[in-house]
Structures are given as C-alpha cells and as structure tokens.
Amino acid sequence: MAEKQSRTSGGKTTKSRKNAKPSVLITGISGRFGRLLARRLHRNNRVSGVDMRTYAGFPKDVVVHNLDLRKKRCDDLFRTEHFDAVYHMGIIHDPRINPQEHRDFNINGTLRILNSCRKYGVKKLVVLSTAAVYGPNPNNPVFLSEDAPLMAGLKYPLIRDLIELDMTVQSFFWKNRQMDTVLLRPVSVVGPDLNNTPSRYLRMKRAPTVMGFDPMVQIIHQDDMLTAMELALKPGISGIFNIAGPSAAPLSVLIREAGGTTIPIPNPLSKIVLKKAHQWGFSDFPAPELDYSRFICTVDDRRAREVLGFTPQYSVKQTLRDLNRSLL
Amino acid sequence: MEQEQTRETKDKNNPPAGLLEDLQEWWNDHFDRPFSEVASALPTQLNEFGYDPFGFQPQVVKYALYVTSWLYKYYFRVELQGAANIPEGRAMLISNHSGQIPIDGVMIATGILLEGNPPRAVRSMVERWAQVLPFINVFFNRVGQILGTPENARALLEMDEALLVFPEGTRGINKLWWDRYKLQDFGLGFMRLALETRSPIVPIAVVGAEEQIPTFYNLKKIAGLLKMPALPVTPFHPWLPGVGMMPLPTKYRIWIGQPMEFDGDPEDEDSVIQVKVNAVKQQIQEMLTYGVKTRKSVFF
Numbered sequence A: 001m002a003e004k005q006s007r008t009s010g011g012k013t014t015k016s017r018k019n020a021k022p023s024v025l026i027t028g029i030s031g032r033f034g035r036l037l038a039r040r041l042h043r044n045n046r047v048s049g050v051d052m053r054t055y056a057g058f059p060k061d062v063v064v065h066n067l068d069l070r071k072k073r074c075d076d077l078f079r080t081e082h083f084d085a086v087y088h089m090g091i092i093h094d095p096r097i098n099p100q101e102h103r104d105f106n107i108n109g110t111l112r113i114l115n116s117c118r119k120y121g122v123k124k125l126v127v128l129s130t131a132a133v134y135g136p137n138p139n140n141p142v143f144l145s146e147d148a149p150l151m152a153g154l155k156y157p158l159i160r161d162l163i164e165l166d167m168t169v170q171s172f173f174w175k176n177r178q179m180d181t182v183l184l185r186p187v188s189v190v191g192p193d194l195n196n197t198p199s200r201y202l203r204m205k206r207a208p209t210v211m212g213f214d215p216m217v218q219i220i221h222q223d224d225m226l227t228a229m230e231l232a233l234k235p236g237i238s239g240i241f242n243i244a245g246p247s248a249a250p251l252s253v254l255i256r257e258a259g260g261t262t263i264p265i266p267n268p269l270s271k272i273v274l275k276k277a278h279q280w281g282f283s284d285f286p287a288p289e290l291d292y293s294r295f296i297c298t299v300d301d302r303r304a305r306e307v308l309g310f311t312p313q314y315s316v317k318q319t320l321r322d323l324n325r326s327l328l
Numbered sequence B: 001m002e003q004e005q006t007r008e009t010k011d012k013n014n015p016p017a018g019l020l021e022d023l024q025e026w027w028n029d030h031f032d033r034p035f036s037e038v039a040s041a042l043p044t045q046l047n048e049f050g051y052d053p054f055g056f057q058p059q060v061v062k063y064a065l066y067v068t069s070w071l072y073k074y075y076f077r078v079e080l081q082g083a084a085n086i087p088e089g090r091a092m093l094i095s096n097h098s099g100q101i102p103i104d105g106v107m108i109a110t111g112i113l114l115e116g117n118p119p120r121a122v123r124s125m126v127e128r129w130a131q132v133l134p135f136i137n138v139f140f141n142r143v144g145q146i147l148g149t150p151e152n153a154r155a156l157l158e159m160d161e162a163l164l165v166f167p168e169g170t171r172g173i174n175k176l177w178w179d180r181y182k183l184q185d186f187g188l189g190f191m192r193l194a195l196e197t198r199s200p201i202v203p204i205a206v207v208g209a210e211e212q213i214p215t216f217y218n219l220k221k222i223a224g225l226l227k228m229p230a231l232p233v234t235p236f237h238p239w240l241p242g243v244g245m246m247p248l249p250t251k252y253r254i255w256i257g258q259p260m261e262f263d264g265d266p267e268d269e270d271s272v273i274q275v276k277v278n279a280v281k282q283q284i285q286e287m288l289t290y291g292v293k294t295r296k297s298v299f300f
Helices: A032-041 A072-081 A099-119 A157-175 A197-203 A222-231 A251-257 A267-279 A287-293 A302-308 A316-325 B002-013 B017-030 B035-039 B058-075 B103-115 B128-132 B136-142 B150-158 B189-197 B220-225 B270-294
Strands: A023-027 A046-050 A063-065 A085-088 A124-128 A180-186 A188-190 A206-210 A219-221 A239-243 A261-265 B079-081 B091-095 B122-126 B162-165 B201-207 B253-256
Touching: A023 A032, A023 A072, A032 A046, A032 A222, A046 A072, A063 A072, A072 A099, A085 A099, A099 A124, A099 A157, A157 A180, A157 A239, A157 A287, A180 A222, A188 A197, A188 A222, A188 A316, A197 A316, A206 A251, A206 A267, A206 A287, A219 A222, A219 A316, A222 A239, A222 A302, A239 A302, A251 A261, A251 A316, A261 A267, A267 A287, B017 B035, B017 B058, B035 B058, B058 B103, B058 B136, B091 B103, B091 B189, B091 B270, B103 B122, B103 B162, B103 B201, B103 B253, B122 B150, B128 B136, B150 B162, B150 B189, B189 B201, B189 B270, B201 B270, B253 B270
Parallel strands: A023 A046, A023 A085, A046 A063, A085 A124, A124 A180, A180 A239, A188 A219, A206 A261, B079 B253, B091 B162, B091 B201, B122 B162
Antiparallel strands: B201 B253
C-alpha cells in the first residue's frame, strides 16, 4: 500500500518509554492554533501531530503525520507511539465546507480518537470545544456556568456539530473515569497569529454591527489560551472548564479599542445583506450567527480559576493592541 | 500616540463640553449634594473600560440622573425617610410596586443616590422582553438593570450590590384603582435568594405612586394579542394617544425601614418560607398604611 510519507524530522519514532519527556499527540496540528500549541509544548514534551493539511514551519523535534483522523492508520499510530496525552483540535468549523463532510469529519473523527484513547490507555485527553455552544440568547444569565444547557443548535445549524461533539466527549468523560478527560470551552480566542472569525472581525477598519444592540462580549488572548491548554495537562485535572479573558466589554468598545469604527445596520437589513453576501461568496459568515452580535453568551470561568489555576495575563486592551500589531 | 487615540475614543462617548457645564451649573443651583459625590457611587467591580460584568456603565447613569433628579425634586416632590437604613454591602431592597409604569423603582434609585449615606447604585431587574428591543436593551444594561433571572440576582448579590426587587411583580404594577395600597401576593423566590446569599432585607414602602395613573380596567386579552405586558384603561388612556399614560404629579413619599435579617435553609418547604415572606409583607403593609394615614393629600 502506497501510504503518504510521515514527515519525521529530528528524533526517531520513540520506542524507549524511559525518556523523561511525556509524549503528546496534537490532532489538527497544522491549523494556526495547532502550530502555536506545538511550539508551546515541544520544549517539555515529545510532540507528535496528525493533520491532513501540510505545514513546513514546525520546530525540528515535532513529528507530523499527514493522515486522516478517520483512517485506520491513525489508530495504528496510537499503538506504536504510546501517547501520554492527546489534544484533540482536529475539528472543523468552516461554513464554506459542505455540511455532510463537515459533520462526518467532526463526529467520526472525534469518535475514532476517543476510541483509540480508550483502547491504548491514554492518560489524558484534552478537547477544544467552544463557549459558542451555549448560544446567544436574550434570556441568558450573565454568568453561564458549565452546567448551562447547550442551546446554540436550535438556530445555528453549523454549531450543531460542535454541540454533538461536546456532548460525545462529555459522555465519554463519564464512562471512562480511569482517564482524565478535559473539555475546554473558551470564549472567542483572538491573537496576532490567528485568522479565525473573531480575530478577523475585530481587525476590520469598519465593522458592521446590529443597530440598537451592543452585547457584552468576552475575548481571550491566544497566549492565555495556550497557557490554559498547558495547565490542562496537569495530572488529576478533568472535567469541563469555561475559559474566559479578564473581563467582558461591550462589542462596540472592543471594536473601537481595536482601532475600528462600528457601522450599525438595522437588523432585518443586515440579515438579508449577510445572507446574500454569504450566497455570493463575499462573506463566510452565516446569517443566523448574527445573533452573536445581538445577545449575550458570556460565561462564568470561576471553575477554571479555582480548579485549573488559570488566570489570564493579558488585559483586554493589551489583547486588542496585540491583534492589530499583526497588521503591520 | 496610543494615549491620543484613547482620548479620541473617549470624546466620542461624551456630549459637548458646553452642555455638560450648563447641566453642572443647574445641578449646583438646585441640589445640596455635589454631583461628584453622587457620581462616585460606583459598583464594586468595574473593568478597564468602566463597565461591570452586567454591562452597567456608571458614566451613563450620570446623564440619566439629571433627568430623574428633576422628576424627583420638582415633579413628584419626593420625601424620603430612613435613607440611613440602607446597609453597606449586599442588600435586597423589597418594595411595593404600582403605577402602571415603574417610576417607583426609578425614584427609589434616585433617592438613594441623592440622599443615601453613602450614595449607592441600586440595581433592579427587567422583564425578558426588554432584552430584544433595540436601543432599549442597551440603555437598560448601561444604567444597571439586569435581566431578571435567579442566576443574575445571585451573582449580583455575591458582588455585594444593592438589588431592588418587587415581589408583587406584574400583579402589583397593573393593580386597579380600588386595590391601591393593598399588597398583592408576594413571590417566595426573593426570600430563598436572601437566605442563600445571606443578604439583609430592607423593606420599602412607596406612597403616591399608586395614584399616578388611576386604572379601572386591564384589557388583558387585547394586551396578550399585541404582546404587551398590560393594556390599562384610565381616564386618559387609551383615549388620548401619546399623553394618556403620562403619570399625574402625585406627591411621592418613600419610607425605608430597618433591615431585616433572616436565617434558615433556602430549600425549606414553601410554608416555612411563606412565614418569613409574610413578616416582610406585613412590615411593608404597616409602613404603607402609616404613610397613607399621615399624608395630607395625594398631590401635596
């Protein structure tokens, strides 16, 4: 069988388990956040990665396998490498991809990873979900705790995948208490190296908003998020954690502080415009998700502060200033 | 350069300096307490932009205060007794509710800012439907209103804020002319919350608001069809469109009672909680009856 060549630069694939550094697998490592995580972890861990996309700029001691999570080859990897911890970030949230492929990759990919973790006795699994699963709602309490229902799926079809994934990991957590499963639900992660929707939106010089609405929004700096993910590696830590930045601020304040101006558009009009723009390919932002700029979806990160020991280092102002630096 | 930028953004939020100076002058002519002292009544948790987690921005309250304090002093000519009874730290202010539009809450909050010692920002809870109205939802949040859910109330009290609650709810505010000064049923939720967060309860009686819009009938079915909370029939409403719901300039008398402390299990049986709720209700009813008996007239 002509398999794709695994790119093994630097150290040999390790058989010697005596090596002091724990071995960590990152799925979705070639994504922008995956690359940052690999960079953060590779000094203290032996980092391997799985991704279908290729990227050449990894540190020398990071081993990347170009393969599909859903394939048997990925399971084989678990058998030969004996990972101590797995970061599962091989999750797509991209409205441009056909919904069936989207769903198949997210759900089946995750199930395969969970299965392999159980089969080969991985001690720690960290899954990156998102606080968007709670969904924006005018009736949301200001501090959504980890027990709050995941309501985003009612109106926002693409997030349904992420909710199902979140739920799958939750039930896995309860069924497999012998291993530490950590489910992180961060608010919008923004940073100079990220190109996700919140980062792009806050970089806009003229950012459209919904007229007459200005919800409190939470953001977190990419470096703080990396710290939270690193903390999740600590033995004994398990469960669900909301991860948030230092404080929430109104959307318009964030836009202005990032150096942009708001363009308020009346709600019915903005829905139509966005729908058309999405159809014609000008915008990759799905219209129903406009509600995220109308209603609150702010979380309570008390558990992360107390149990995980996580405190954000970047103030909201610093985060936004950093975001703009990337433009220069 | 960065500093310049922030100054620019700040200027955008402020009205022109001339207007602000005129308002300040007007304030100094008409009120004893310096405006700066009132404005210092900040909540305990403000972030780097001057907002609390609920979206409260004391900066905005300052501007609203010019309007509400005019109403307080010259329209409703409020007399407030017992401002010293407001404790420091977390507290639940429990009041009767009346008058079709919730001016009673605004007057209580203004009174505690103007005469409280120290002045405090009083927070209260709004109905769910207010959150979907454009502009109004933002305004409510900026002046410190929170969405009325138990989680929000608990979080606010844990931040050591003063929370104003009307346990009569819509039963109170929409009551008819012949029910005035008769307290409607109190919900039990506020007492469970007070027990859980160990917050003292401050009973408040508002005399005068119950006559501001005399109502003879509530067209509930039509209100339901129009998705309105109520549709009162008064001597002026709905006959005079636009001005029919103008409150009459009745004289407000606000009585603030001694804080009441309660102990017990917040998960107790309804009957046990009801006893405690009745104690608060009785206290407010007594203050109301006394207030009505001792006043000279509805308007003076």
